[in-house]
Amino acid sequence: MAKDLSTEDMVILLERLSRLVRAQEHASDINPAQWEALRYLSRCNRFSDSPAALTRYLSATKGTISQTLIALERKGLLTKTRRPDEARSVVLALTPAGEEKLQDDPWRQIYAMIEASGVKTRKRLAAGSSRLVGQIIKSRGLPSYGSCGSCRYFREGGAPRDVKGKHWCLLFEQPITKSETEKICTSHDAA
Ligand code: SF4
Numbered sequence: 120m121a122k123d124l125s126t127e128d129m130v131i132l133l134e135r136l137s138r139l140v141r142a143q144e145h146a147s148d149i150n151p152a153q154w155e156a157l158r159y160l161s162r163c164n165r166f167s168d169s170p171a172a173l174t175r176y177l178s179a180t181k182g183t184i185s186q187t188l189i190a191l192e193r194k195g196l197l198t199k200t201r202r203p204d205e206a207r208s209v210v211l212a213l214t215p216a217g218e219e220k221l222q223d224d225p226w227r228q229i230y231a232m233i234e235a236s237g238v239k240t241r242k243r244l245a246a247g248s249s250r251l252v253g254q255i256i257k258s259r260g261l262p263s264y265g266s267c268g269s270c271r272y273f274r275e276g277g278a279p280r281d282v283k284g285k286h287w288c289l290l291f292e293q294p295i296t297k298s299e300t301e302k303i304c305t306s307h308d309a310a
Pocket residue numbers: 164166265266267270271272273274287288289290291295304305306307308
């Protein structure tokens with residue numbers, strides 16, 4: 120039955136899916152912008168954990184992000200601290216309560232459904248959704264925001280003896296751990 124869907128039907132379903140999750144976000148005790156900020160902070164690397172990076176990633180205004188961060192801090196879900204050696208730069212981090220809050224993320228239901236689907240479905244979904252997002256980003260001239268594996272600054276195994284991480288970022292001239300290479304970076308530049 121699904122294969123008979125028209126393109127318009129598929130777009131309507133995507134819109135409906137997004138709307139259903141958004142309704143759940145609104146029904147919780149934090150708003151959709153706050154959910155987006157929590158998700159981002161759980162996925163970004165250490166070069167991308169600032170209010171400015173979050174603002175760029177969400178394509179939001181400074182004012183919206185500022186209000187969002189104030190609300191999350193007041194609820195005890197994140198902390199703002201000064202970046203070492205950069206007095207004017209702020210580091211954002213989730214608190215344990217913020218990490219725990221993400222267990223209630225309305226998108227987790229979709230995550231679980233995709234996890235439970237077959238290999239073919241997952242592969243098609245991965246290919247289709249990556250292509251769609253990539254095309255929209257390209258058509259609007261937005262930054263790619265990927266992870267190290269597809270970045271031109273990444274040197275796999277470039278710091279073999281560094282205890283802080285065996286991979287290397289040419290842009291920041293810093294070692295990177297394996298787990299960091301999988302996180303979102305707002306300085307990503309497609310290779
Ligand atoms: S290699 Fe690219 S994606 Fe990775 S930290 Fe450096 S700039 Fe960011």
